[in-house]
Amino acid sequence: MAYVTEAQLAAPNGASLVGFEQGGGANAETVETALRRVLSLESFAVGDGVADDTSAVVDAIARAAATGQVLDGNGGRFRLTGTIYLPTLTPLKLRNATFLIDHAGPAVSAHSASGNEVARCTFEMVNLRAMRDCAVAWECAYWQYCQWINCLVGTAGGTAKFGTAWQLRSVCYWNTFYSPEVERCDRGWDLDDANDTRFFMPRMVDFSGTPEAAVVFSGPVSGTCWYGISFEAAFSAAPIQFDANCTQNYFYGGRVERRGATGPRAIAFNGAVANGIVGMAPVNWNDFSDTIGNNFVQFYGQLPGAILNAGAGQFFVSSNTVNADTPGGQIYNTVRNRFTGYLSAFGARDFAMTPAVSALDMNGEAIDNVGTLILSAAATSPGSGKVAFGNGTGSAVGAAGGADALPARPLGYLTAYVGATAVKIPYYNAS
Incomplete structure (x- = not known):
């Protein structure tokens, strides 16, 4: 033996x-x-949040990339005074670490010059915290098939912040974000040529500063999908901003809340077309969008302010209230719209579809099988407190107008509410 x-x-x-x-x-x-099987980052670095661990983290990442090991930070806090560049085309799995960024940034970037591709990397519970102002947390150029899981970008205290949490540009395709969080940044996600990427339950909050926006599509972007968003801050502009050459991007569910005073608009399409907003709930915004244009919007919740739909898109409202009791509180439209449930125009303001609407589809049903259209007060002056569909020129009817008398029995009635009073309006065949 x-x-x-x-x-x-x-x-x-x-x-x-x-x-x-x-x-x-x-x-x-x-x-x-x-x-x-697992490489401990603490085997290389101090991880106390005080010592400069930059070179040690670089060595650990190089080792993990070379061996294929999972690099685990074991919950340590690693102070970085220089940018961490990731290996090119080398799968890397980094998890459970907090990096305190003590330089101007970016914090994490591609391997070296632009054009070196980062592929199939996974970052799980990797948090980037700014100790002083830093330009970009994750600078992603030529990143493919990467995923972020429960990763946080924010501040380590004081007034420090990132300019942008995730900057995806220069052909960033097929990446995935699971429950990413942004605490204190001017922008959460800045996308330029970042396509076919998925975002699941992204969250951005800022209770002390005034960030510009949560999501900015600043260049050609298509095929991104956002599920269950939660954006809460005192945004200085629209939290979701589209550029003119962005198409086929979709938001499914969630809320966009402006803390403090009301903001100008919750979404700015800026000429973008063929994008979809489904089940959004804006909170504390004056307008829903400056222009919907050729986009699809389905909205849930209470909407204060005006909606301008100046393109060939569709605006859907379902089981909610449109509050027009604000300056300019109208819905302007040039195309087909669909409304289900209740639409309310409070006070004596107009609830009008102007100019003429080619088709008004109430719940996808015939005009006699719809929800209720309500005016909560009678008109107090000419032109107010009214509901207008189209702007065609009327003609005199009946004996008083010198025309043939209308039939005694109409085909049916439209019911409109003025205050609590129901008013029945008969309708007939055109001929």
Whole structure:
């Protein structure tokens, strides 16, 4: 029988002399093999949040990329005084670490010059916290098939902040974000040529500063999908901003709340076309959008202010209230719109579809099978407190107008409410 001495066990390869088995029919291996499956970042760096761990983190990332090991920060806080550049075309899995960024940034970037591709990397619970103002947290250029899981970008305290949390540009395709959070940045996500990317439950909050926006499509972007967003801050502009050459981007559900005073608008399309907003709930905004244009919008919740739909898109409202009791509180439209449930215009302000509407589809049903259109007060002056569909020129009817008398029995009635009073309006065939 061979014996292993204490000196042999204490040697660098001592763990390779000790057998290890997970149990339950697992393959036998050595302790060394089991330990080397995960690379500890703390084996390289101090991780106390005070020492400069920049070079140690660089060495650890290079080692993990070369060996294919998972790099685990074990919850440590690693202070960085320079940009961390990731290896090119090398899958890297980095998890459970907080990096305190103590330089002007960017914090994490591509390997070197623009054009070196980062691919198939996974970042799980990797938090970037600004110790002083930093331009960009994650600078993503030529990043493909990467994913961020429960990653946070914010501040380490004081007034420090990032200019942009995630900057995706220069052909960033097929990336995925799971529950990413942004605490204190001028922008959450800035997308330029970043396509076919998925965002699941992204969150951006800022209770002390005034960020510009949560999502900015600043260049050609298409095929991105956002699910269950939560953006809450005192945004200085529209939290969701589209550029003119952005198409086929979709937001599904969530809320966009402006803290403090009301903001100008919750979404700015800026000429973008063929984008979709489904089930959005803007809170504390004067307008929903400056122009909907050739986009699809389905809105839930209470909407104060005006809606301008100046393109060939559709605006859908479902089971909610449109509050027109604000300056300019009207819906302007040039195309087909669909409304389901209740539409309310409070006070004596106009609730008008202007100019003429080619088709008004109430709940996708015939005009006699719709929800209720309500005016909460009677008109107090000419031109107010009215509901107008189209702007065609009328003609005199009946004996008083010198025309043939209308039939005694109309085809049906439209019911409009003025205050609590129901008014029935008969309708007939055109001929």
